[in-house]
Amino acid sequence: MVNQDLKFISKKMSYALRHNPDKYGIQLDEYGYTDLPTFIKALNRVHHFHPALTKAKIEEVMVNADKQRFEIKSNRICALYGHSIPGIIKHQPATPPAVLYHGTARRFIPSIEKLGLLPMQRQFVHLSTDLQTAYQVGSRHDAKPVILQIDAAAAHQAGIQFYVGNDQVWLCDELPARFFKILKKN
Ligand code: HQG
DSSP states (O other): OOOHHHHHHHHHHHIIIIIOHHHHTOOOOTTSOEEHHHHHHHHHHHHOOSSOOOHHHHHHHHHHOSSOOEEEETTEEEESSOOOSSSOOOOOBOOOOSEEEEEEOGGGHHHHHHHOBOOTTSSSEEEESSHHHHHHHHHTTOSSOEEEEEEHHHHHHTTOOEEEOSSSEEEESOBOGGGEEEEEOO
């Protein structure tokens, strides 16, 4: 179980880097990165962390997390996926594994079957590399999630762009229903 203190900091980091950089007075570049010292100052200014948040604490958050949500490069930090801010954060297009999964709620299935998988509030559709991760993602929406199996090879072949989030998370543009099937309906 992740320490509650680390989890709280992680949630604020996600909020700032994925959803509301304006609230923190920070600017993301086209790949979603922002200057790390400025980011730390902004988080301290908004949340009054005691003791004050430091780079070491942020590294502790990242090392102890259940998922790789952030990346630090050249003293800049970004969220690797999950963005909802207007515009599109650039990700390098990549060839996905042949099969990916998506865990979702039973109540979303009629709409998903009709309209396909849509990014909804986020910039991209989020897919999982393995069943267990998909189940965890779906469990956030429904105690008995539905797992979709995605024919990522066929979708990619048909011209749909895919991007790497982290080792377990792939992103893609909207995905028509012909590229997935329901694997597990509880
Ligand atoms: C559903 C977490 C109706 C979709 C996770 C999903 C992930 C539709 C929900 C990451 C639909 C959106 C993202 C349609 C899609 N009609 N519902 N046509 N198309 N949906 O939270 O994928 O812990 O925005 O199935 O682990 O659940 O925050 O996306 O259920 O990696 O790091 O609309 O967020 O990561 O929900 O999760 P979300 P998600 P963190």
